[in-house]
Amino acid sequence: MSFATEKEYRDYRQSLFDSLWREVDPLLERIEATNHIPYDELVPKFRERGLFGMVIPDKYGGIGLTIGQYLPILAEISNVSGAIRVWIHVHNTSARAIVVYGKEEQKRNLLPKIATGELSVAFCLTEASAGTGRDIKSTAVRKGDNYILNGEKHLITNADITQLFMVLCYTNRELGAKGMSALLVERNTPGFTVEAMPHLMGCRGAGHGILTFKDCMVPARSIVGEEGQGLEVFLGELEPSRVFVAASSLGTMERALEESLAYAKQRVTFGRPIAEREIVRSYLADMAMDIYALRLMLDDVAQKIDNGTPCALEANITKLFGLEAVCRVTDKAMLTFGGRSYIEGYPVERLYRDARLNVLEEGTPTIQRLEIARNLLRGMSW
Numbered sequence: 001m002s003f004a005t006e007k008e009y010r011d012y013r014q015s016l017f018d019s020l021w022r023e024v025d026p027l028l029e030r031i032e033a034t035n036h037i038p039y040d041e042l043v044p045k046f047r048e049r050g051l052f053g054m055v056i057p058d059k060y061g062g063i064g065l066t067i068g069q070y071l072p073i074l075a076e077i078s079n080v081s082g083a084i085r086v087w088i089h090v091h092n093t094s095a096r097a098i099v100v101y102g103k104e105e106q107k108r109n110l111l112p113k114i115a116t117g118e119l120s121v122a123f124c125l126t127e128a129s130a131g132t133g134r135d136i137k138s139t140a141v142r143k144g145d146n147y148i149l150n151g152e153k154h155l156i157t158n159a160d161i162t163q164l165f166m167v168l169c170y171t172n173r174e175l176g177a178k179g180m181s182a183l184l185v186e187r188n189t190p191g192f193t194v195e196a197m198p199h200l201m202g203c204r205g206a207g208h209g210i211l212t213f214k215d216c217m218v219p220a221r222s223i224v225g226e227e228g229q230g231l232e233v234f235l236g237e238l239e240p241s242r243v244f245v246a247a248s249s250l251g252t253m254e255r256a257l258e259e260s261l262a263y264a265k266q267r268v269t270f271g272r273p274i275a276e277r278e279i280v281r282s283y284l285a286d287m288a289m290d291i292y293a294l295r296l297m298l299d300d301v302a303q304k305i306d307n308g309t310p311c312a313l314e315a316n317i318t319k320l321f322g323l324e325a326v327c328r329v330t331d332k333a334m335l336t337f338g339g340r341s342y343i344e345g346y347p348v349e350r351l352y353r354d355a356r357l358n359v360l361e362e363g364t365p366t367i368q369r370l371e372i373a374r375n376l377l378r379g380m381s382w
Helices: 006-023 025-034 039-048 067-080 082-101 104-116 173-179 230-266 278-307 312-342 347-360 365-377
Strands: 121-124 139-143 146-157 164-170 180-186 192-196 208-219
Touching: 006 025, 006 039, 006 067, 067 082, 067 230, 067 278, 082 104, 082 121, 082 146, 082 164, 082 230, 082 347, 121 146, 139 164, 146 164, 146 180, 164 208, 164 230, 173 180, 180 208, 180 230, 230 278, 230 312, 230 347, 278 312, 312 347, 312 365
Parallel strands: 121 164
Antiparallel strands: 139 146, 146 208, 164 180, 192 208
């Protein structure tokens, strides 16, 4: 599937939005109660609408959306459900890493299956006992045509359903950052185990796991890119992925404002709707200001990524602004709703919990600030 005109894309997007509200929104109460996404119900529907192949070129069976086309869709998914957003976001981010860095044979073999949802890929970077990046402990030693992988990863999204795991590890620790590689590891590989982690505070239903590798034999052909290119694969994909998280923040913010506007108009105290009170109006105005600012940032950075313009500075700024703005907006939504925002069943209660994952995902605020300052000191500017 590809779109010859802007109208074709907009028609597809609107049809997709309608289906999300029609098919996903009614499931949220069950997902929240069971902490389980009904994959059997949703995978066929998502496959039909191309959700698994949105960033995969059409020659490999995907839709081939630009970043500018993808971001509004990701925002709308977040508008509907944080858990579904996590699932789709990680799937597509991992797929994009193979699109950008994979060998042609890997692309031909893997991407058509990923585009249909027959195959999913998890992004395996974080470790419990190490900092993200060069501090990781996982290692893979080359023996003939295989690597022997040892280590542990945790907080790995979609670990409950994924068949293929992209793992960052050292293949030559003496080379430092140049000695790290990305390996694709199949779920049923001997020596590889997956342990479920406790449920999340928000985004309920999105599975996370602990991965353990003990003398796990991985074919050398499973390396993504070249040996020593692993950090580039992971960090290179984090740049657009951080923008994807910011788009997710936007969707949550838009829903929070929509719910707050409706509630402020119908909630009456002392004979008047609370929408007539100045403090409530200030909450709504502040929420709208953050939303508008993030929309403009996302439009700008998406255009730069699609044009191939380096934008590490802008990506980090957008991610940081988005994660802080979504906290401000959901805070003000809670103040608008008052005590009812603390009761399960009101959308604002769920949105507040879901938004907190954005603060920790793909780099904390501290990391984003360090990256922004580092880029500025290197002379980068917009």
